[in-house]
Structures are given as structure tokens and as C-alpha cells.
Amino acid sequence: MSTKLEIDLDRSSPVPLYFQVAEQIAEAIRRGDLTPGSRLDNEILLADRLGLSRPTIRQAIQYLVDKGLLVRKRGVGTQVVHGQVKRSVELTSLYDDLRRAGQEPATRVLTLEPAPAEEDVAQILGVAPGAEILRLERLRYASGEPLAIMHNWLPLALVPLTAEGLEERGLYEVLRAAGVRMRVANQRIGARAATVPEAKLLAERRGAPLLTMVRTTYDDQGRAVEHGSHVYRASHYSLEVTLIER
Amino acid sequence: MSTKLEIDLDRSSPVPLYFQVAEQIAEAIRRGDLTPGSRLDNEILLADRLGLSRPTIRQAIQYLVDKGLLVRKRGVGTQVVHGQVKRSVELTSLYDDLRRAGQEPATRVLTLEPAPAEEDVAQILGVAPGAEILRLERLRYASGEPLAIMHNWLPLALVPLTAEGLEERGLYEVLRAAGVRMRVANQRIGARAATVPEAKLLAERRGAPLLTMVRTTYDDQGRAVEHGSHVYRASHYSLEVTLIER
DNA sequence: GGTGCTTATTTGTCAGGACATTCTGATGTC
DNA sequence: GACATCAGAATGTCCTGACAAATAAGCACC
Numbered sequence: 001m002s003t004k005l006e007i008d009l010d011r012s013s014p015v016p017l018y019f020q021v022a023e024q025i026a027e028a029i030r031r032g033d034l035t036p037g038s039r040l041d042n043e044i045l046l047a048d049r050l051g052l053s054r055p056t057i058r059q060a061i062q063y064l065v066d067k068g069l070l071v072r073k074r075g076v077g078t079q080v081v082h083g084q085v086k087r088s089v090e091l092t093s094l095y096d097d098l099r100r101a102g103q104e105p106a107t108r109v110l111t112l113e114p115a116p117a118e119e120d121v122a123q124i125l126g127v128a129p130g131a132e133i134l135r136l137e138r139l140r141y142a143s144g145e146p147l148a149i150m151h152n153w154l155p156l157a158l159v160p161l162t163a164e165g166l167e168e169r170g171l172y173e174v175l176r177a178a179g180v181r182m183r184v185a186n187q188r189i190g191a192r193a194a195t196v197p198e199a200k201l202l203a204e205r206r207g208a209p210l211l212t213m214v215r216t217t218y219d220d221q222g223r224a225v226e227h228g229s230h231v232y233r234a235s236h237y238s239l240e241v242t243l244i245e246r
Numbered sequence: 247m248s249t250k251l252e253i254d255l256d257r258s259s260p261v262p263l264y265f266q267v268a269e270q271i272a273e274a275i276r277r278g279d280l281t282p283g284s285r286l287d288n289e290i291l292l293a294d295r296l297g298l299s300r301p302t303i304r305q306a307i308q309y310l311v312d313k314g315l316l317v318r319k320r321g322v323g324t325q326v327v328h329g330q331v332k333r334s335v336e337l338t339s340l341y342d343d344l345r346r347a348g349q350e351p352a353t354r355v356l357t358l359e360p361a362p363a364e365e366d367v368a369q370i371l372g373v374a375p376g377a378e379i380l381r382l383e384r385l386r387y388a389s390g391e392p393l394a395i396m397h398n399w400l401p402l403a404l405v406p407l408t409a410e411g412l413e414e415r416g417l418y419e420v421l422r423a424a425g426v427r428m429r430v431a432n433q434r435i436g437a438r439a440a441t442v443p444e445a446k447l448l449a450e451r452r453g454a455p456l457l458t459m460v461r462t463t464y465d466d467q468g469r470a471v472e473h474g475s476h477v478y479r480a481s482h483y484s485l486e487v488t489l490i491e492r
Numbered sequence: 493g494g495t496g497c498t499t500a501t502t503t504g505t506c507a508g509g510a511c512a513t514t515c516t517g518a519t520g521t522c
Numbered sequence: 523g524a525c526a527t528c529a530g531a532a533t534g535t536c537c538t539g540a541c542a543a544a545t546a547a548g549c550a551c552c
Contacts, residue, residue, distance in 0.1 A: 014543090016505060036468060042532055053507045055301075058533085066312075068430050071466055074533045075515030081430070082372075082468030126328075183490065184314050184327070190484030191437035191457040209455040209480075211437040220317055222282060222328030234455075238436030241487055244429065260513095262535060288502055299537050304503085320503045321545030 007050060017052060021060035029069055029080055040070070040078040068244045103142045105170075109163040111137035114156055121153045124216055125224045132156050138166065139201060146202045147236055152228040171226070180225055184218045189239060194231075202233050209234040251279065251287075253296060263298060267306035275315055275326055286316070286324040314490045349388045351416075355409040357383035360402055367399050370462055371470045378402050384412065385447060392448045393482055398474040417472070426471055430464045435485060440477075448479050455480040 007024045009017060028034045047057045061078055064070040072078050115135040122129040136152040159178040190212045199206045211232040219225045253270045274280045293303045307324055310316040318324045361381040368375040382398040405424040439453045457478040465471045
């Protein structure tokens with residue numbers, strides 16, 4: 001199976017060589033040039049052909065193995081995985097997900113104000129109880145229908161937020177644009193029946209099943225940057241997660 | 247912050263050196279010898295002190311960065327993350343989760359029989375429509391209370407399953423013990439109201455909110471090894487997921 | 493006193509080589 | 523014909539060495 005797999009390298013580019021290789025292999029898989037189950041040339045041959053060292057090739061392949069596109073087996077070789085692996089787990093927001101799905105999302109900001117931190121939220125965000133934090137409440141629509149009620153709490157000094165900005169872009173996008181580098185998120189996903197006010201906001205019956213998600217996001221340094229408690233209309237939304245075991 | 251951080255290496259052990267280093271650093275973090283925010287010695291110094299090369303040290307650190315325990319910054323150094331990062335995402339089953347939480351789980355096998363594959367399941371598992379596959383239906387209890395109804399479909403030739411085996415161990419444990427190496431899982435999580443038969447089995451009211459999960463698990467090669475459709479009592483269970491962005 | 497430049501430190505990337513381990517298939521033996 | 527043994531091939535681990543890029547701190551200059 002010696003698919004010749006053309007790879008162009010640009011040594012003057014600031015993009016690392018291993019990443020250039022990885023992207024072009026991934027692209028070949030997406031395009032179908034590399035079919036599931038087909039074997040890649042061995043690392044030494046690849047390195048030789050591209051004029052790179054074996055560690056660089058290994059780094060490229062390792063990157064794709066971590067993303068779940070390739071499988072390595074010692075003594076055998078490297079293969080493209082069978083089966084359609086969806087895109088890997090990412091730190092995305094509901095807004096991003098909806099946009100990717102082609103449904104133009106809309107947001108109504110219900111609350112955006114500083115407020116003293118309740119004890120539990122204060123502990124999660126790592127601030128003193130009673131300290132001022134930003135409280136944010138939004139209603140998210142997709143295709144004109146209400147979809148989710150979203151509560152968020154953020155450290156006050158983090159980033160300047162405006163209602164206008166939050167109605168045009170997702171919270172994550174705003175944070176990222178402001179230079180916040182989110183790295184770890186802890187999510188607890190559950191379900192419960194809608195209360196009367198929730199039902200009213202979401203155009204559901206009282207008692208309708210809601211999907212709930214409580215999430216805390218940490219940055220680079222492990223500092224909490226956002227804590228959110230959201231409810232989704234189960235009839236209109238579900239969450240997708242892909243797990244990859246290393 | 248020159249925490250001395252003793253690390254013993256056993257060069258005669260078959261355990262890779264980078265892994266020995268990684269485990270002992272992780273252990274030091276767990277023990278509290280390395281406090282959140284503290285900086286590790288730089289890679290070159292570490293390599294020197296342990297008599298290892300820098301790539302080996304880097305591999306050890308990279309392993310822990312991927313697990314979310316450490317953070318690297320160019321020009322700055324490597325730090326232990328602030329904040330309690332729960333254990334990383336893993337391919338675990340409900341059974342494993344319950345056992346870890348100290349609740350002795352119990353299982354009642356309702357159905358365990360070969361059956362012709364419906365079209366949708368056949369496509370997911372990659373077999374011909376109408377081919378024989380194994381259909382499995384279980385009721386899972388925790389602390390004596392019913393918790394979940396679990397439907398699974400598996401390729402017939404995969405592994406011999408017995409009702410006795412499945413009442414003593416989780417499905418994942420049985421599969422793993424039989425040499426199946428699961429690597430990727432795709433989960434869709436949602437919620438809906440309980441139907442009457444579901445409510446009866448789970449000791450809930452009709453219409454009670456249920457957490458639903460549809461999952462397909464793939465092995466090493468990307469072949470589907472299991473497809474499941476489960477419902478959980480939302481009042482008694484929630485899912486936890488940790489995302490790490492690389 | 494503040495601003496911009498320089499410099500030291502640290503991780504990121506890359507090269508090339510050596511040996512170990514594991515898996516597959518072929519070969520040989522009983 | 524079935525089983526054990528062996529050789530080849532591929533990835534896994536580990537080494538040494540070098541330069542690049544980003545960050546932070548100190549320093550000179552205005």
C-alpha cells in the first residue's frame with residue numbers, strides 16, 4: 001500500500017515541520033487519499049523521503065495518534081483508523097457548536113452586573129466570599145427558537161464584557177480574543193425537570209426534561225476563569241463527546 | 247523554589263525511564279510535596295541530576311502536561327497547575343465509576359441473545375443488515391436502588407459473554423479481560439422524559455427526567471466493538487467529563 | 493520616572509544514531 | 523499436519539548535540 005502521499009515542506013515558514021507534516025497527512029485522510037486501514041510508510045522511509053529526521057516524523061505521527069486519526073502498533077506499522085472518528089474533544093462553547101452546525105445563533109443578555117460572590121461560587125473561582133464578581137445571565141436562541149438558559153460567573157478583573165459583544169459572539173470567543181488561554185474544563189452533565197420560570201423562558205411545559213451542565217474552566221495556570229450553570233431544552237439539543245484513550 | 251524532589255530510577259526495570267520519572271513527579275504532586283504553582287527545576291538541570299538526557303525528561307513532562315497536571319511556558323518554566331484537576335477523561339463504564347465511588351453496583355441481565363441486526367445498528371457496527379449480533383439488556387442498581395437501563399449491541403464473534411459474568415463485572419471490564427483494546431468512544435448525551443415501562447423499571451414516575459447516552463466504542467483498529475443506548479435516572483446520576491486542550 | 497533595548501533563562505524544534513521490543517510470516521521439526 | 527523456532531520489519535526508548543523563539547528582568551537613555 002505505497003500511496004505516495006505528497007508532502008510539501010516550507011522550511012522558511014514559522015510553522016513547525018512536524019506540524020506541517022501532520023496537517024498534510026490529516027488532510028490526505030480527510031480527502032480520502034489515505035483510506036481507513038491503509039498503512040503509512042514506515043517512519044525511517046518517510047523521514048528519508050522528506051529529508052527530515054525520524055524524531056520529527058515521530059512527533060508528527062504522535063500528534064495524529066493523540067487526535068485519534070492514526071493507530072500505531074509496534075512491529076506492524078502505522079495505520080489509518082477504520083471508522084469515522086468525529087472531531088476530537090475540544091473546548092468549545094454552545095455558540096461555536098451552533099455556528100458549525102449552520103444554525104445562526106442569537107443571544108439575549110438578561111443580566112450583566114457585578115455582584116458579591118456566594119460562598120460556593122467564591123470557592124470555585126478562588127476569590128474571597130462576598131468579593132465582587134461578574135454575574136451573567138443569557139438566553140440563547142437557535143433558528144429563532146429558545147434553546148438554553150445560561151448562568152455564568154467570572155472574576156471581575158478578567159476581561160471587559162459588554163452586552164453588545166456578548167450578543168454578537170460567544171463567551172468563549174470573547175475570552176479567547178481577550179487573550180485568555182483556556183486549557184482545562186470540568187463538566188458535570190445531568191438532567192432535571194423544568195421549573196415554571198424556566199419553562200416560560202424556554203417555551204416548554206412545566207416539568208419538561210432539561211439537560212443541565214455545570215462547568216468550570218481553568219486557564220494556562222490553572223486559575224478558574226469561568227464558572228457556568230446552564231440548562232438546555234432536551235428536545236432541541238444534546239451534547240457530543242469523543243473520548244480517546246492513550 | 248528548589249524542591250529537592252527525590253526520584254529513584256531503576257534502569258534494570260522494563261518500565262521506561264520517562265514513565266518512572268513521570269509517575270514519581272505525579273506522586274509528589276499528589277502527596278503535596280510539589281504544591282500548585284510551584285516551578286519545577288528546568289529540564290536541563292533535571293536531566294543532569296537524574297543522569298538522563300533532556301528528551302527523556304521532556305517526554306516525562308509532556309506526559310504529565312497531557313494529563314493536565316503540569317503547565318509549560320516557554321521562557322518561564324514548568325509549573326504545577328493551580329486548582330484541583332479531577333482525573334482525566336477515561337474510557338470507563340458506569341460499573342467502574344460506581345465502584346470507585348464506593349457504591350457496590352449490582353446488575354440484572356434482562357436479555358442476552360443473538361438477534362438480527364436492525365439497519366441502523368448494523369451500519370454502526372459495520373456488519374450486514376440482518377446479520378446476527380448480540381443484543382444485551384441490563385438493569386443496573388446502586389446501593390439497592392435501580393439506576394439505569396442499558397441496551398447494548400455487540401458483534402457476535404467478539405467475545406463469549408455470560409449472564410453470570412455480566413452480573414459480577416461491568417461490560418467494559420469483561421471486554422478488556424478478553425483482550426479487546428478499546429481506544430475511542432463517541433458519546434451523545436441528552437435527556438428525555440421516562441416512558442411508562444421505563445418508569446416502572448426504574449421506580450420513577452412517568453415523565454420523570456432521564457439522562458440518555460448513546461455510545462459507540464471502537465478498538466485499536468477503529469472497528470466498532472460495542473454500541474450502547476442507556477438511560478439513567480437523572481435524580482440519582484450525572485456524568486462528569488474533563489476536557490484538556492493541548 | 494517612564495520607555496525602549498539588551499540579555500539571560502527556559503522551553504520548542506530538529507538532527508542523527510544506537511539498541512530493545514514486539515509482531516508477522518516463513519521455515520523447519522516432530 | 524500441527525507446533526515450535528527463527529529472521530525480518532517496524533515501532534519504542536534513549537542518547538548527544540545544536541539552534542530558535544518567547545519571556546522576564548535588568549539597564550541605559552530620554
